[in-house]
Structure formats: structure tokens, C-alpha cells
Amino acid sequence: MSDPARTAFEPRLVAFCCHYCAFAAADLAGSLRIQYPPNVRIVRLPCTGRVDVIHLLKALEGGADGVLVAGCLEGDCHYLKGNLRAKKRVAYARKLLAEVGVEPERLEMFNLSSAMGGRFAEIVTEMTDRVRRLGPSPLRRGGDGAPATGSAPP
């Protein structure tokens, strides 16, 4: 992060997290004081099965540079298989993104258990780095990657 050119852009991430695993893992990262970049804003849902493609697209359209959906480990969904549903929808939304010329990598599905606080931090770090490399979302208002609200250094 010492390279000033790279620190100039701080991506904005939205994470849709299930209550039982991903959100709990994020809390555990807190309990263990595992530090990660402050770029993510969590939206809590009962299950990632509730995630609709429209939620993902709205977030990107609104100004998110990246969106992640984080649910229970596969096979461990609190609601049996909501996370598998979410996986499909994320895949579908990625296809839509690709079609309109947005890098599908801006959207990703992750699976983790509530005991994986460290993994949550890793996921956010991974995603922050990835989106930072991609640069501002072309969907941000102002268009063409020129973010309307500026991208001031931290």
C-alpha cells in the first residue's frame, strides 16, 4: 500500500451476509481484533438465499465498486440450501454484468463458517485488493469510471 498511485483509490464494497455464519464470522473477527481494510459495509440478511439479483445490481448501480455475498459453508446452510440458491444468483448476476461491460469480478460469492473470523478478514482484504486493481466501477454516477464524489486519498 506504499505505492501512492494504488492508495489513491479506495473501493467501496457492500457485503450481503447471512446472519448465521458470515455476519457471525465478521463479529468474531472483531472479538479477535483482526484488522482489515475499512472499505466494506455489511447488509445483514437471514440467509443468503434472500439475496435477489436486484439487490446486487442496485448496490453496484448506486455506487459500490464491488459486492460480495457471504453465506454459510456449502452443506452447512442454516436454512438447508439457501446458500446454494445464492450461488446461482450470483453467477447469473455476474453474467449480466459481463453483458453490460462491467467486470464480473466485482461480484463474488464466499462461504465461511461462524468460527472463521480470520477468513472474513481475508475475504474483505482479498476483495478490496481485487477491486482496487480493477479501479472505480464504471457504473458509478458520472460514468466512465470517473466517480462523481471523488476518490480522495485516505
Added chain:
Amino acid sequence: MSGSDGKVGAVLVAGGGIAGMQAALDLANAGYRVHLVESRTAIGGRMAQLDKTFPTNDCAMCTISPRLVEVGTHPNIEILTNAELVALEGEAGRFRARVSLRPKFVDPDRCTGCGLCAERCPVPVKDDYNQRLSERRAIYKLYPQAVPNKFSIDRLGIPPCYDACPVHGNPSGYAALLAAGRYQEAYDAASERNPFPSICGRVCVRHCERRCNRANLDGPVALASLKRFLADWNAEHGRKTSPEEKRASIRENGRKIAVVGAGPAGLTAALELRRAGYSVVVFDRQALPGGMMRLAIPAYRLPDGIVQADIQNILDYGIELRLGRAVAGPGDLEALFREGFEAVFLGVGAWTCSRLRLPGEDLPNVSGGVDFLRDVRLGKKTSVRGRVVVIGGGNVAVDCARTARRLGAKSVEMFCLETRATMPAHPWEVEAALEEGVVLHDGLAPKRLLERDGLFAGLETLDVESVSFREGKLDLKTRPGTEKTFAGDELIVAIGQRPETAPFAEGGRIRLTPRGTFEVDPSTLMTSWPGVFAGGDAVRGAASIVEAVADGRRAARAIDARLRGVPLPPEPTPSTVVTLSADDLRARKEKLRPRQAVPTIPLDRRLAGFDEVELGLPEEQARQEAQRCLYCAVCSFCRQCEKACEAKAIRFDDAPSLRTIEVGAVILAPGFDLYDAAKKGEYGYRRFPNVVTGLDYERILSASGPTGGHVRRPSDGREPKRIAFLQCVGSRDAENPWCSSVCCMAATKQAILTREHLPGASCTVFVMDVRAFGKGFEEYVERAQTKYGVRYVHTRPSQIRQDPRTRDLLFSYTEDGKVWKEEAFDLVVLSAGLRPSPEADRLARACGIERTPGGFARSLPFRKAASSREGVFLAGAFEEPKDIPESVTQGSAAAALAMELLADVRGTRVKERTYPPEKEVGAEAARVGVFVCHCGSNIGGVIDCEKVAREAARLPGVVFATHLLYTCSPDGLKTIREKIEEHRLNRVVVASCTPRTHEALFQTTIREAGLNAYLFEMANIRDQCTWVHARMGERTERKAAELVRMAVGRARTLEPLPTQTYVPKRQALVVGGGPAGMTAALSIARQGFPVHLVEKSDRLGGNLRRIRTTLERPRPGDLLASLERAVREDSRIAVHLNATVQEVKGFVGNFSSRIRTDSGTLEVEHGAAILATGATELKPAEYLYGQSPRVLTQQEFEAKLEDDPAFAAGLREVVMIQCVGSREPDRTVCCRVGCTEALKNALALKRRNPDARIAILYRDLRAYGFKEEAYTEARRQGVLFFRFAREAKPSVRAVGDGRIEVRARDLHSGLELAAEPDALVLSAGMVTSPDLRELGTTFKIPVALDGFFLEAHMKLRPVDFASEGFFLCGACHGPKFIDESIAQAQAAAARAVSILSRPLLEVGGVVSRVDPDRCAACLTCVRTCPYGVPRINADGVAEIEAAMCHGCGVCAAECPAKAIDLMHYKDRQIVAKTDALFAEGGVAAPA
């Protein structure tokens, strides 16, 4: 509130593990008050320590955590932690339970769990939760997700140093802080109670060091040197408080007190009184303040500047010092009172030198010890003549001798009565004196002083025979005729000092003791003259500085209390002082770390003047010295937690207490301990770092464990490549003759997880038998082998060796008794066995229940949840080693038995929360209130909460925003309620910690203020913000503000969600009339609810009619008879024979079923249903079964043994073959009972015909738990066991004359077996009836591939179906023994009753709703719902029954017409968050 016959509707559950939690929840949900007594500081038990659980590899924490919260927030469960049940009086139905509560030193009502205390605590403690593989602090929470979310202090008693110090100057506290490098806090702690840190750091008598437990190892911690280091450090680098600041800190009370004597006692009293607000004047007759400290202790030990500095520190508070003013008698005291002083403290010291009472003592060149020292200090004496003689063996004598050396004496000789070892002077002082050339003559008594020319010229002595002090009087015996003479030019007599008290006693208002000291009240130090107090040497005789300081403090407190007319604060409750013997220290494996030597100046410089001899410890050495502290009491008493806690929750003087609780029943669920693997010395646990136990490894695997879920071996942190699991360490041996039941599966799980973490690693399980007997276990082991390449080696290695260089582990083993292999491993995991804990032992004795020889609780025949004492029930591994689902089952079963006992008093002790009527807010515009929590400094220390609240106040819809120190504290909650009223708030946002732990609390709070619970939203600005971006400054604050904005955005869209209530149908349906069905029906009936029992055959009994005997002897026939009789006699049970369930409609609490019987159909309404349709023995299709009459199944063999007395006698040779039709690719299920049945029948045959030869051909002998003992017994009786592989089964053929021949090869020995048995007995598998699937369809419940019903959750909901209101028990769930089926039946009954007994059931909340106008009946929801809830109704549109909906929202997301919405998570409520984040108020970039 007791029942009519005095029964009590409350239950005590001892043990908060998974079994106890289940029992508590079932009872509390069914109308009983529960007192959950947990010996640790949080519930959760062993399961909370596990990483994943078998056979589903579910994350243990994910599954247990919601349940922890449920128990923790249940209004009718009282959790008592750090508590033990110590006595149980009374009888079933009305017990008086005595519960001992160990102090937690934290007030749970005030503690918010914020954790600031632990951040400040300097004491590192091995973390038991992480199996001592990591460290925690002395103030701690058991684990991050712990419930209750409260901290407590780990404190074993009082550290001896603290206890020994007269002022409790807290040596271990400042040592701990120093060790942590926190010098300022350490200095503050060291000076808090003793205002002379620089002085006492140098010359203290060090009671603390004398009692230091480290003396039993390698010498006490140099506590005084540490104090000196801190004082020196503070002088140079410390925080300085100016005299103005000090004076400004005083709240003047306008009252005056006089202190006589500016020594340690007087100055301390003056300071304490000054701090309390008094004006204090200190009088001293000398020209310099300090008393003995300044005038009697030589400067080479205590430089003037040091004394002056400590004294100035005190005087700076605004204490007036009047020097040269003697206050010497009653007249002076009266004058002081006349002057307006309201009390006087006399700290006049002991300055009168004791005398030898020998002629010549008054010669001019003879002086008293302190007189001499004082004259030197005042500059009156600057030299000595020639040879100096010092008489005395105390510190003053040594000081005199060393001073004389510095004043130019030709020689200095000391004479003392005692030997060098017993003389009262500090050994280190004597040592220094000798180094400086002082000659010590010990054991000599002065007989005569020699005089020449009117001057002292020498000393004649006698040898001492014995010397002692009795009641302060010298008892000396000398040896006559041992006279010696020593010449001398000057004599110093330093044999003690006395206070100059006599003048004060004139007139008799002040009384003296026989020793001439002031007589005082020991608790107040007041003399016989009211208002006149005394302390220090004037009361104690010659004592020490630190004792004088203690007196000064004590007197000051007493004076203050007297003047304010309040009682003296009570002394803290005495607590045990922790002593650690040499053995204790060895057991703790403490390493030797010699005491740091204190550097001194060179000898020539010492003798050249009065430079300070001892130099302080350098920083690094001081820290190392501090790190030698053993933390004897764990807590160091530094009291940093008290300073850190902003909620004021620390109760440092907390004391143990005893509570008596009235309960009707008791459930014991204390869990298990692990066998101490270190006792098997041959395996090297605790000697070889890379040998760990299964539970250790569980933590190593855990993502929240000490290595963050990265598998590393302890010795070098390397990823292990070769891992061995050794089974049965402390199980299945002579000392522990039981099988621990869970270890094979746990090791298999750990091996699988290891392979998932480290795909390149090899895992080998060394095992005698793979005991995978539970549901789904066989498949799991199969998967471990085929998918994960886990190797199972059937052997028991006898010894592990360690390669000292690599720390790799080596052992040799044989699988066939012939070929020996040696193999090396990087890591060895020992599967330590399960055994009862010491706490369980105490619990059993307190309750007076019977136990097995191994110490487990003994249960009753066929009633595993019942103990030998009526009203005392059992759950979990305390009864027999068992896994999680069986523990949960037994927890419910124990609850059922308690509820049967207390059926009449249900609901008599429970509290129902009542709320005011809900305000109508639906149509109103949003009026949002925002409460930003500081969480002490967890949030407030990182971001500006006030600013966040100010920003929130400007958001649309927000009418009020504030910030609170602790929002979850009672005060905080009150504020929320008040503000709702005051500002007519209709939505509430709390920005604080996590909704996972606190949402329910805040929802309750807004309900109390008349708002619907769903009008609440939380912003997680702690766990997901300030804790994880602690050093990001402005960005952290921006994120918090945005999270608040998102929460407000969503809050504006929230709608009140009405819940509807309905009364459940208070009647149950039980399907299946075997032992499980009958038991379930009876239990429900006994709890007061009618039951319809549906049996498809023409009689009740099921397998009880087929099984004739049990291993444990009680007879199934007797059980059958008693169950049948009870069912017949219970009018609440309607039995329907030859009956089947045709149709089931409805939802939880409100079902309606159609039952077809011989006599037609009937409709039954019921609130719950239990399926108990059983399973039967398979009819084999192999081994000539059905072709030869000699081939029988175990049940057939058993029947013949029972029915035909001649049968056994005619059997010379019997062969049994196990796993017939089980554990095969097409039927993987292990029949669980087969091995035990074979053992049972073999032993039965041996009883009848001891000469019969029996061979059992098996694959893995699965005699789990206590059944292992039958295996041992069978071998003892000569039953032969041959192990075969699935790929090489025994061969059976007919050889004519009806004879059959069996051939097999034993894998253990390679021996071939060939036999022509009289009977070949097949242990056939268990199968469910073919109509099970049909029943499943009727009830819409799933049947697993293995043909058994599938429960809701394999671990935590073993008797529930996923569809609420339906339960299962018995063999239709999976093969099991009769007693296990019965326990499960009782469990199912408890679960069903927790619905039937509910006054009202609620539906609504977070559930999906269909908009029928938009529904196109496309069936998407019907297909995608994981629970099969949506259906197309009569109107042709989808309908989702609220009572059945689980609230996941899958349907809402999938519905193509957007006709379904999940309440509380509607699309617009979700999108509101991101909209608020991006759209509002010209959002700045998050950067």
C-alpha cells in the same frame, strides 16, 4: 407459590453444556422455572471447544451459538455461573438445593462484556478454552461468544506478598505491570498505598519477599528492587503532578488535624487526611522532617535527596510542617485542641536507646545506636576514633558498624548474642558489612565494659549458651568461664530503641502498655484519650517504615470516620493466602530463573564516603526480574481492571456466598473430563511437544483457535506432513474399562479436516476397532478412507519415541503379530478417553446418587435419564460416555422425567413478560431516534461518538440522536424508553455492538415503551468497525457514520409486524406402539395431555416381544408388561390398534389427522405428533440362512436359548458372524446392536454350557460405552474373536448330513479357522418397515437414503423433524438399544409437551407472505422452499402458512412475479440500506 402437595415448579440443572442447555430450554419452554448452575464462567461446555462436528462437519460454534443466546435470553432460565450445587436436601418434588457461588469479582448486572478490563490486565494466563495453547488475561471471558457475555477475574486467593505487606502495597500488582513494560501504571500502583516508594524501594524490611512462593524454587522475586526501579524511573521519566495540581485535587472540608512527628507514620497519616479534605499541621521537634528515615538510616543506604523527594511529594498537597516544635505532653495536646485541632495523631517514633545496664555505659566515648546515627546525619559527628566496638545484632547495629567504617575507624567489631544465622539484621546488610571489613563476633554476650582514664577501653564477653525473647523479655544463658577480652576505643550500643512516651502519660489520660508504648484500640489506633491517636514505633516499639505507614493509613481512616461520625468501613473479608510448595511448583513445571543480582558501587568508593551503595536494576534486568513472578493467585491485584471499567462493574472485595434454591427436581449434566494423557508416560504427552490430545488438536484445527485454523505442529510451527491418531488412550484398558464411544469418530473427523486443511498430509488412525456405530457414521468412515485417503491401522502402538533433533515421533507396530514396522510422524494426536470430572464427583456426593465403579452416575434399568435418587435425573456423558446428539436427547429425556414429576405445578414459578399495548405507528411518518454507544472506550476510544450522533441527527427522519456510555446498561435502556416517550419516536436505531447478542435486549426495551419489536434496527459499529479498524482514524469514523446512515435508511422503511397468537391443541398423536411409542405416549399423558397412540398391528409391544434378554440383565418382557399395563390404565391414552394415519393437515400446535382403524376412520386434532415406527431384524440372504436349520439370526438363537433348556447343552461349537447385511455397499448402516447382541448371547450360552466353544467372526467389535466390559468378559471366558475384512468374508458351505463348515482367516494373526459348528448365528442388520416412506409422505417428512427418518439436525435437534411440531424416536430414527429408544421417546415427549403446554403459540414476524393478486401459480416457490411449505390453495394461488415458514426468504428471491415478500426483509427494506449508503446527503467517498 408451591403446588397443592408442596411441589415446586422449578428445576435445577447442574451443568451448562449441551445436555444441560437442552434440558433447561425444554423445561423453561414448558412452563418451569430453571436454575442453570454452571461451574465455569460461561455455559457451552465441551461442544463450544470443538471445531467441527461429525458426521456432517458442521461448524460447532455455528450450531451451538444460537442456542447459547436462546438460553442466555430466556426469561425463565436463571444462569448461575462459577457455581456448584453442594447439597441437596428434601425429597423429589420439593428439594432445597444449596448452591455455592464462587466470587467472580465482577458485578454481572453492570458488566457489559465490553472487554476494556482484559485489555488493561497485565497478567498472562494459559487459556484453558484453547487447551493452554494460547494465553488470556486474569480477567477474562471464557471464549469470544461466551454466554453470559460477562467477564470475571480468575483469582485463587491472596498472593502472599500482598498479604505480607503491612500496607498491602501490592507487590505482585506492580511486578505484573512492570513485567509488561507499563512503568507509569506500575509506579502508580506501587505508590498508591505507600507514599514512600523511593524509600521503601531501598530500605524496606521486605515482608513480601520473605513470603514469596518463589523462595521455594530459586529465591524470592526482588520486589523491593522492582519498586526502586519504578521510583527511579518515575523520577526521571514519569508523569509529574505540580503542587498546584495536587492542591487543586483536594476538596477542603475546613477541619483541622494535628500530627506529631514527621516520620513515616505521621506523614502517611497527614497525607491520607489531607486527601480526605482536612487541613493538616505536622509538628516535629527536629530541624528536618522524615524521622528515622532521614535521621537514623545512613545516607549510603538512603541518600538525603531520595528522602526529601518522597517527603516533598507529600507536603506538596498543602500540608503545613512546623519543625523544631516539640509536642511532648498532655499540656501540649490540650493546647492543640484549644487551637481548634479536632484530632491529634502521635507518630513520635522510638528514639530512646535501650541500655546494657552495665557500669561504664555513660562514659564519654560510649553512645547509643540511633543517637550515633542521628548525630552523623545531622553533621554533629564526623569522625570516630581508632577501634570501634558495636554491640547489637539488628539493622541499627549494622548501620552503626558500616557508618563507623566510613567515618575512618581503624577497625569495627560487632558483637551480638545471636548466631549469624539468627541475628535480626537482614542477611544482605550483614553481608555488605562484612564486605566492608566489619568483623562480626556472634554468640557473645557483653559481661563488662573496660574503662581506662575515664574512657571506654574494651569489652569482656561470655559465650552464649542460648538466647531467646519471651514476651519481649530477654532470656539469656551464658557459659561461665568463657570470658574473652576485646580492646576498643569507642563503643556504640545498638540494642534497641524505646519510644519516649512517659511525658504523654502524665495525668493518666493516655495509658501506656507495660512495654512503655501507647495503648491503642487495635482497629482504630485511638489512645485512651478520645481524639488522640498513635501509630508507628510509638505503638509497636522499634518496628519498620512500612508498618509505620500502615499505621498512618489506619489511623487516618479512623480519624476521618470519627470526625464524620460514620462507622469505620469494614475490613475486607479474609481470603486464603495462596501458598505454593516446592512440590506444587514442580507440578506447575516452573522453570528455574535465578534472581537478578543488584549491582553495587566498588568497595573503595563505598568506604570513601556516604555514596549510595546499591545501584538500581537496569531496565532489562528489572523486567526480567518482574517476569519471575509466579502470579500465585492468578490475579495480581494491580486493580487496573477497576480503573479500566467505565461501567464500574469490578467488585474487588467480592466474596463467596451460598444460596438456597427451592426446586422440584434436579438434572445433573456435568459432562466429562478427558483422561490425563500425560499419565500414559509411554506416549510422551507433555514431554514431546508434538504429541497432543484430540481436544488440543480440535483447537489447532479451529479457525478461532490458537493458530487461527492453520494446522501447525507445536514444536516448530511447521505444517505437519504425517499425522498419526492413537485411539483408546485412557479407554478400554484395565484402569478405564469402558469405551469412550466418541473418539473413533472424532479422530476420523479430525483426519478428514486435516486433509482438507493440508491436502498433502497423510493421516493414519491407529485403532483396535473402528467404532462407527451411530447414524451416518459408517458412511463417514467410508468417506474418510475413499475420498480423503485416511488410513486405518488395526493395532495399538505401545510406545512413542522422539527424535531429539527434529522432534519427529517414531513408533513401531504390527498388524498381524508377525511383521513389525517402524514409522515416523510429525504429529501424534492421542484420543484421550472420557471420564467423570472432579466436579461431577462432588456433585454426585452432594446429591447422594449411586455411581459405577468408574465414577459415572448409575442410571436405572431402561431409564437412562433416571438416577438412583428419586427426583434427580441424569443427562449427558456423566451417565455414560456419549456423543452430542445422545447427550441432547438425554437432556430432553431428563426434562421429560422432571416434567412428569412436576406436572401438577407447571406454570407456577414462571414469569411471563408483559408489555404495554403497542402504539399505532403504521401510518405516521418515521420519527427515528438514534443512540450511539461508546461501549466504554471500545467505540468511544476510537471514534468521536458525539460527532457520529450529531451527523445522525441531520439524517432525514431522525428527530433525536444522542450518544451514551453504555447503551445496554440499565441506565442506557431507561434513556431509550424515556426518549421514545419524550420525542414520540416510532423507529429506534442503536449503533453499538452486534445484533446477534443485543438485538433481543433492545427489542424488549422498545416493546416496554410501546413500540413493536420490529421497529428496531442496529448499526454494528463495534465488532465490525472500531474493533477491526482500530488504527484507521478518520476512515473508521466515516465508516461508523455510514453504518448509522444505512441503519437509519432501513429504519425508515420498517413496519410493525403483528404476530397472531393461537391456543395449541392440547393433545398429541403417537404413531407406533413399540417401547418408544408407548413410552412417549405415557410420558405425555403423565404430563397431563391426552394422547392418541396408533399401532398398525393388532397388539402393542413391537420389538419388546422379540427381544428376550438384555446384556445388563433387566428383562424386556417385564418392561413390556409394565408399559402395557400403564398404557391400559391411563385414561388419557386412546390406543388405536390395526390403525394407520391416512392424512395430516395443519401446522404446529394445530394439526388434524385422519386415522383409519378396523372400525372406520376418525379425525384427531393434535398439537404435536411423534413417529415411533421402529425397525426390525433383517432376514439374511446369505451364509445358508433359510437353507440349513443350524443357521440362525441372533434373535432366533436367543429365543431358542431362552425357551429350550436342552438347546444350550447340546451345543459344543458355535460360530457367530457379524455385519450380515450391514456395512455393505448397498446397506451401509451399522446395526449398532449386533456386536453387543453377539456378546450377550455368547455369555448366555457360556452361563448355560461353559464347555461350549464360541468363535465370533467380526469386522470391528463395536461394544461401545460400558458394553466394552462384556467384550472383556467374553474374552476372559474364552470366546474366540476373529477379525475379517469385507473383501474376504467367511465362507460357509453345507458338507452333508446337515453339517455346515465355516472357514475364515483372522487378520490379527493370519490364522485360518475351520469349524463345523452346531449353530451358526448371524448378526443381521436392522431395517425399517417398507411403509415408512408412505408415512413420510403423509407427514411430509424426509426419509434418508438408508431408509430411516431424517431428523431436523443431526447434532442439536436429534428428535425433531424440520417440520415444526413433528418428532421422532426409537429405531425408525436409526438402530438402537431398548434403553436408548426409551430415552429418545422421553425426549420426544418433552419436545412435544413444550408445544402442547404453551399458553399461546405465536405466528408471524419474519415470514414470507404472498400477494395473491400477483401470484401466477408458477410453482417456483413450491419447488424452491427447502421446507416444502408453500402450496397452491383452493383459489389457485400460492399460500405460505406463517406457522410453518422458517423465514429464509428463498421463495421471495426466486418468485418471478415478485409476488412474495419476506417480512422485515422486503426488497425495499434491503435496498434502503445501499440507497442510504450511496444516495443521501452528497455522500463522500469512503476513502
